[in-house]
Amino acid sequence: MSENQRPRALLAIAAFKLVKALLLVGLGVAALVLARDSASWHTLQQVADALRFGPDNQLIHRAVAGLSGLSARRLEELGLATFVYAGVFTTEGVGLLLRKRWAEYLTTIVTASFVPFELYELVHKPSWLKLLGLLVNALIVVYLARRLLKR
Numbered sequence: 001m002s003e004n005q006r007p008r009a010l011l012a013i014a015a016f017k018l019v020k021a022l023l024l025v026g027l028g029v030a031a032l033v034l035a036r037d038s039a040s041w042h043t044l045q046q047v048a049d050a051l052r053f054g055p056d057n058q059l060i061h062r063a064v065a066g067l068s069g070l071s072a073r074r075l076e077e078l079g080l081a082t083f084v085y086a087g088v089f090t091t092e093g094v095g096l097l098l099r100k101r102w103a104e105y106l107t108t109i110v111t112a113s114f115v116p117f118e119l120y121e122l123v124h125k126p127s128w129l130k131l132l133g134l135l136v137n138a139l140i141v142v143y144l145a146r147r148l149l150k151r
Contacts, residue, residue, distance in 0.1 A: 013140055017093035024086035031079035035072040108144040111137050
């Protein structure tokens with residue numbers, strides 16, 4: 001493989017990190033808007049409907065239920081925290097796209113640091129989505145660690 005070619009797995013990991021960053025930015029914006037304007041709950045429902053998140057979507061119901069019980073201050077904290085995580089995921093994704101070795105180290109360390117929390121969550125509140133997330137992150141860690149050890 002020439003130096004200019006990127007392994008597909010590395011591109012997939014970068015894309016995964018960038019998609020997560022975009023989702024977190026959306027969540028952060030939503031949290032900050034909701035913290036400022038309680039009438040925004042109606043707007044949030046309209047956006048969910050427009051995006052075809054139907055009334056049977058349990059994930060949306062749980063997210064709205066979880067957010068609706070939070071104070072404005074807590075929503076602001078959540079919004080800011082999601083921007084921090086989005087920044088980390090963006091840094092990882094862009095660094096991997098640029099084939100920076102530091103990004104491989106950063107992604108390995110950050111992703112591995114989430115595994116114990118994901119295991120805890122999976123044991124205490126099992127779901128297929130949590131299992132899938134854990135498996136994807138474990139595969140990312142193993143792949144990147146092997147790449148780093150080969151060099």
